[in-house]
Amino acid sequence: MSEGTFRTVLGVRTFRRFFLSRAVSLAGDAVVPTALALAVTGRGESAEWLGVLLAAALLPKVFLLAFGGIAADRFAKLPLMAVSSVVCGLTQAATAVLLLQGGSLWWVLGCQALYGVSMAVGYPASFGYLPHCVDAGMLGAANALLGAWTGAAALLGPALTAALATVDPALALAVDAASFFLGALLLLGLPRGGPTERIGGGLAALHDGWRALRRLPWLLRMTVVDSLILMVVTAPFIVLGPGLVEPRSSGGWALLMLCFASGELLGSLVSGRLALPRPILIAALGLTVIGLPPLLLAAGSGIGWLSIAQVLAGAAIGAYGVLVNTTIQRTTPQDQLARVGAIASIGSFAFLPLGYVLAPVLAGFVGVRPLLWCAAAWTLLSVAVLVADRDLRGFDGGGTGSGRGRPAPVDALAEHT
Template identity: 75%
Template sequence: MDRMTAEPPPKPSPSDAPAPSASFRTVLAGRHFRRFFFSRAVSLAGDAVVPTALALTLTERGATAGWLGAMLAAALLPKVAFLAFGGIAADRFAKLPLMAASSLVCGAAQLATALVLTTGGGLLWWALGCQTAYGVASAVGYPATFGYLPHCVDPPRLGAANALLSAWTGAAALLGPAATAVLAALGDPALALALDGASFLLAACLLAGLPRGGPAGHVGGGIDALREGWRALRLLPWLLRMTVVDSLILLLVTAPFIVLGPGLVQHVAPGGWALLMLLFAAGELLGSLASGRVPLRRPILAAVLGLPMLGLPPLLLAMGAGLWPLCLAQVLAGASIGAYGVLVNTAVQRETPPAQLARVGAISSVGSFAFLPLGYVLAPLLAGLVGPEPLLWGAAAWTAVSVLVLLADADLRSFRYGTEGGGTPGGGQVTGGDR
């Protein structure tokens, strides 16, 4: 604790002040961000229908659960494999054409998947190939999208902009299953996949006329570019530690809960799992909006302090709690994830030099999600050996350990905007007349 003196306390420096915030209306008033937001909103709404649409479509056609797992893995694994190279491309070339090309390929892949599944017969392998193409295109598009935001939003508005995007992600997760159910009742759940494909094509059209988001400097290719991105990531030591911890949380907490939860909740309340997923999405929406409006002196510390909520759902499920405590826990867990994503993404975008932003985001995402497919496979295998409850107890315990590990990082606890040695406060430059 600082010693008390007779002198008045000094005025806080800009880096000590809470991060400035902007109203959502102000952010949406910017023409460039408004177009970018609507493009993302359309594609996110389409993507929200995919898991439910694939499950219903394959079930109706008598496909095994293995096919559903294969379809989901076919879309996920290419993202993990190619995301870092997508980051190189996004830092090396203009981001807008990459985003548009990614949307067009994703749209074509989803339309082809819908056509194949509607046709039926022995064409599931073709649908698997379409989902693989979708995953590769997504790996190219995501880093460009992450790195593009500072090109259409002033640095002080990045928090509110990230909050709007994250909040819409939660809202889309609420609407997606409902929209799929309506389309299934009207005809064929594969229509939802066609809707996703059309949403990507519309998203690409909405990008027309926006700033190209050109590279901020010369970026090499291949391994040297990855090494440069890795060095930039290491200049944010708190992000490096968070990436490692995130990957283990997804492996040891998220995967067991997602895989084992439906069967256990079914014994508590039939149909309760769908309700829990909806409440998580609602919490994510609320947490995203709140974190984008509240100025925080230490945003990364605030993000970490919300993470213990992630351990509540597996803990309550292991204890055999009823549905309503689980519902509350899911809202709190969703809110913590919504706030976490907004606060961390905003900090990375503000503190990373523009020429390296897409690679830093891509490498961090690869590190975070690399073990999630493994978790999906290991959780049921281990549950068959020891039962699901020990895994859920372990998930809750690991959440607590993860938070303690992060709080032990002095760089994380002391982080304020503009204080990182390798960062550039307000790292992105706004292009065009959208100031």
């Protein structure tokens, strides 16, 4: 195949079908947080219920993701993705019915927990499937398209939910269910994405994936730093930000989320078209701007400056996802790819639920603004720790843009938060 451009990548039938499947599922999923928030508050329930429902979908994914990675490396990935999509669709359909009929939130909680379990199976399989769709030279453009659509879906999701909320926000969850069913149908007829060799199961396979992850010391450092940034920087901003923004600018928080999604779309598209000699170093340096939104919020800046900061932060995250994902897929043996991605994701997201819980507690002791100042400072410290790693500074992932650049060694790894 030729080197990757957006047009040539979309011209590959296998990727085009896989991309459409992921696109409709991501578009449906983008409505979930807003839909749940509106449905729960519309019933007069407490904010604690919303947090519990969101955590119910996240925690099973965190705890079971590694075993999903084992399954995806051991068996054909396409059936796992299809089954995951169908189960996710059923759980979201059941959630919609329960909320529409005023059912118990405990049943909704169970549906969301099952949804999280299913996602733990589907995510590693879809992550490991992309190299079965396109060759190494096209991975940068392919990841850019997927990352850009993630940002676009984040823009469309709240708008769709707002439109459906005029009738009932639970209808948005029915749309999410339909998107999963359609995504499963689009996978029919694609290559199965079977393993390149027979691997063991259970703890032995998990240990093998962990051993692969440890081959580059900077990779573990990046995973730890990502996890702490999410807990110390992202969680306080998400939990405490609305309380500071909304009194000054009604609807301002929704605007900031849209700005972030716009930046994510832009960063994904641009980074997918660049041939960068040090993709991991550039991705790490880009994390510096993640500290801008909490810094400006703590300083009392207006909505205009915060919007600009959110666009920059979204662009950094979009580029980070494309650069690091592409590096993983280019440099990790396919028989270990799903496990490596799953284990790294667990490490990155493990402390995020804890950050959601701790942020308001710590703010009660030290104050909201001092906590946000600390979050901004932590971002700079985190980037300094990454850049201080000589292995990270010197690592050449073989170019993650259009595919120009030398092939990377097969045992080199990278990580995505």
